[in-house]
Amino acid sequence: MHAETLLRIDRDHLIHPVSAWRDHEEAGARILRSGKGAWLTDIHGKELLDGFSGLWCVNAGYGCQSVVEAATEQMARLPYATGYFGYASEAAIELAGRLAAKAPGNLNRIFFCQGGSDAVDSVLRFIRFFQHARGTPQKRHVIGLAKGYHGSTYAGSGLTALAAFHRDADVPLSWQHHIPSPYPYRHEGDGQDSTIIADSVAALQQKVAEVGAANVAAFFCEPVQGSGGVIVPPRGWLAAMRRACTELGILFVADEVITGFGRTGPLFACETEQVVPDMMTVAKGLTSGYAPMGAVFMSDEVYETVRDNTPPGVPIGHGMTYSAHPVSAAIGLAVLDLYEGGLLANGVAAGRHLASRLTTLSEHPFVGDVRISGMLAGIELVTDKTSRRKPDPSLGLSKKLAALGYRDGLLFRAFADDVIGLAPPLCCSIEEIDLMCDRLTRIIHEIANLRDVSSRRA
Ligand SMILES: Cc1ncc(COP(=O)(O)O)c(C=O)c1O
Known part of the structure; x- marks a missing residue:
């Protein structure tokens, strides 16, 4: 079609x-036609280097023949098998077994769904089943982080703490709470790692006390906050939050939808601090974006x-047609x-090179902060490095950045709050x-150096 x-x-x-409908109608779509490795080609034949792996998901890069062949073979032989009524497919069983063997600690049971949002929603339901089963149904409150993103189902969007997902949506729900993000660059104290960690632990303890320890079920977090602006907490933060949850008697849920499958280096980011969550969500890199799947x-x-604690013959009422x-x-x-x-090893090497290159960017007068975890990076722009002043929203920086990126054949994420996000495919070469x-x-x-931007810089 033309x-x-x-x-x-x-x-x-x-x-x-997640689009501004009126703006989209005015701007029109950028239509992509094909991809190979870290490169995309649009409908006009323009080549784009994909610095964001689609939407932090195409970790393996585009056009992997072995993946295409596996999908083709399965589709030709058995395109669908329900998991209901005791049925299963060979591929789903094998994948569950291999993932359980790779998972942290005793995370041995795996529920497959279609993506990250329904993985989070499934966890919220499993939390209810768990608390009922152990005789503590009043434990229904859930705590997340400011700037957290946990998808856009009805319940997940309330656990998410980004304004666009709350506007006119009647969330957060009454049982959803948030504590401050472990955001080193904008920490209100001395910005030391130990203070940031101690502040997060204290905030969690305080929130649990406020809601009532007997009423809190779980704490959710991303090991690196992605959609909130690639916020990398200090080393030791994740383990400290896990410990705090155990001490407080609440479940610890790690949302590894972005960080899973090599994005930060290891297969799961929790491995870096030997953290074993009570539940963990993944999606994106699980299939490298070649087909929808979460777990x-x-x-x-x-x-x-x-x-x-469930009587024999009583089903646990959670499932989807396309589970597994x-x-x-x-x-x-x-x-x-x-x-x-x-691929993991290549991602680690490429991530090291990315870090060495981006670190030099922090000298730039317009760059306030560069934060990196493996093949995940955030670059925060400021108009005054000393006061860390944010650019005036009227400048519309994110739109301008995205337009320049497209013009120059580079895809990245231009977050609305002046952060550039990078999440290159793990297959990238050093040259790429x-x-x-x-x-x-x-x-x-x-x-x-645009006139309206430079005139407002300190
Ligand atoms: C941490 C996290 N959780 C959940 C989701 C939702 O996943 P999906 O968009 O596949 O529904 C995302 C998506 O970016 C995410 O980053």
Whole structure:
């Protein structure tokens, strides 16, 4: 179909996720046609270096033949098998077994769903089942972090703490609470790692005391906050929060939808601090974006508590038609082969190079903070480095940045609050990382020197 026709149909019929509908109709879609490795080609033949792995998900890069073949083979042989009524597919069973073997500690039970949002929503339901099963149904309150993102189901959007997801949506719900984010660059105290960690632990303890220890079920966090602006907590923070949850008698849930599958280096970010959550959510890198799939990893203890306190013959009422979809599972297996066959190691090496290149950017007068965890990076722009003043929202920086990126053939995330997000595919070569950083540096330089921006810089 001709590009103009597609643009018209898109405007008239396709509702885009998390978009300003009026603005989208004015701007029109950027239509992508193909991809190979870290590169995308749009409908006009323009080549784009994908510095964001689609939406932090195409960890293996585009066009992996082994993944395509695994999907094709599964689709031809058995495109669908329900998990209901005791049925299963070979691929789903094999994937659950391999993931359980790789998972932290005793996270041995795996529930497959379609993506990250329903993984979070599933956890919220499993928490209810668990608390009922252990005879503490009043434990229904859940605590998350400011700037946290946990998807956009009804319940998940309330646990999320980003204004766009709360506006006109009647969330957070009455049982959802938030404590401050462990945000080193904008920490209100001395910014020392130990203070940031102590402040988070104290905030959690205080919130639990305020809501009542007998009423709190769980604490949720991302090991690195992604959509909130790539906020990397200090080393030791995750383990301290895990410990605090154990002491407070509440479940610790790690949302590894972004950080899972090599994004920060190891297969799961929790491994870095030997943290074993009670439940863990993943999606994105699980299939590297080749097909929708998410998963909940559940500890033996949570699983057995629910199992042993539910009468025989009574089903646990949670499931979806596409739970453990065999094509997604076959893709998951092929992608896992890639991670184990060198992709994780390549991501670690490329991530080191990315860090060395981006660190030099922090000298730039328009760059306040550069934060990096493996192949995940955030660059925070400020108009005054000393006071850490944020650019005036009227400058519309994120739109300008995204437009310059597209013009120069570089895709990254331009967050609304002046943070540039990078999450390159783990398959990137050192040359591709260099090209990405060269292009980004030029763009930051250009935007800092735009007349309306430079006139408001200190
Ligand atoms: C930490 C986290 N949790 C949950 C989600 C929701 O995942 P999905 O968009 O697959 O529903 C996301 C998506 O970016 C995420 O970053």
